[in-house]
Amino acid sequence: MRRRSLLIAVPAGLATLAACGDDKSDSSKASDSASPSASPSGSSAPPPKIVDGPLPAITAGTKTGEKPTVAKGSGDPSKQLAVKTVVAGSGTTIAENDYIQAHYLGQIWDTAKVFDNSYDRKSPLIIQLAAGSIIDGWRYALAGKKTGSRVEFSVPPTWGYGSQGQPQAGIKGTDTLVFVVDVEKTFGGSSSAEGTDVAQDDAGLPKVGTNTDGKAPSIDVPEADAPTKLVANYVIEGDGDKVAAEDTVLVQYKGVLWDTGKEFDSTYSRKALTSFSLQQVVKGWAQGLTGKKVGSRVLITIPPKLGYGDSPPAGSGIKKDSTLVFSVDILAKM
Missing domain, CATH: 3.10.50.40 (Chitinase A; domain 3)
Structure with missing residues (x-):
């Protein structure tokens, strides 16, 4: 069974599809890793300003689809959302509320500790870029990018896990997070079968x-x-x-x-x-x-x-x- 990431919020079931009279408990399981799921308390912060940096260097695994190695953050991170398109894709433009399929790595700015990555699992994340489904840093950093892109961005607590952090992943409420995301596909309201x-x-x-x-x-x-x-x-x-x-x-x-x-x-x-x-x-x-x-x-x-x-x-x-x-x-x- 595919391992689920802590960054994923449990999807709501549809009333017209939900099983009637079924006594099964919710089958979604908590993950034993951290990833970009929505903060438990949700977010009411205003949109961040998108800035160019600073961002740590990617020192190995520099091609899209390769597991990256990312240097430790140097100096103080931005208090806003620093975003860099490392590799520009040429596919479909991502819109907020779309679902994306992506590989990613996340680490902590101050220590370079990797708290989660999908490359080792050999299974990309598929998640909706919507409030309540994923941390706001992902929504704001990836909207407007194109599939095929590699995007690096840093997320301060305001648009990450807030002051409560994510203790089970070793993320404190003061930690700025660094992500490298390789966007493979996007799915929106006009997506259809292919075959x-x-x-x-x-x-x-x-x-x-x-x-x-x-x-x-x-x-x-x-x-x-x-x-x-x-x-x-x-x-x-x-x-x-x-x-x-x-x-x-x-x-x-x-x-x-x-x-x-x-x-x-x-x-x-x-x-x-x-x-x-x-x-x-x-x-x-x-x-x-x-x-x-x-x-x-x-x-x-x-x-x-x-x-x-x-x-x-x-x-x-x-x-x-x-x-x-x-x-x-x-x-x-x-």
Whole structure:
């Protein structure tokens, strides 16, 4: 199971996907490392001024994707946010509230003590650049940068962990932190599946649009009886890693009712991606996405016994014993 970083806040579950009557406890686990998760108390500080330095030198591992070695800070760090683009990428521009996939190293200015890095784990961090999800220093330093970039920045306590610090990582409330971040990908409201279209030749099943322009795909439900068993078919097959039952996934999705074809929930309508653990959603989602590849679009048709049965979420527009139809783009495993 992928090791989670302390810098990550637990994502909120969606009311229309959360499992009903499930007595499982929250499956998210506290990490045994420190990384850029939101400060426990949150932040109400005004935006920092972005300055050029000072910043310590990167003395080894100078290429993007290599684990960097960073010198000890010299003199007093800036009381603002010092940011330097070490390598300028040419990819998509990162916006606040986007999710990013990145490798990073974090250390303390005064001592050069490395308190966390993803390079040794060989697993990049995927996290949303949003208030409450990550420390403010990351949000302000990375917004406006492009994928493919290496960015170095220093974060004073005001936009880091505040006066309480992060004791389990050895970070005091007076420590300025230094990060080197290699941004590999960004995911926003217009992100879509990427892969090969798969034939949809069963006339008894809904047909899902294959557009990848970030707009919601069409879902055409046939005039036929709903299947009594779970259906989980590729519409677009990606080439990423397979999703495991315990994974947390980042997705775009749209849900409609079999009986009427009416949409009841959609990330496209909200213009915001969502992430969740497959252990915290209805069984149809968990079973339907397990084993599917990242980058894919999947048609999931969920019979009532694997959905909400006779207890649909209040205000969802879902009636008792409804069959649900989803188009799900699996953008990443978190």
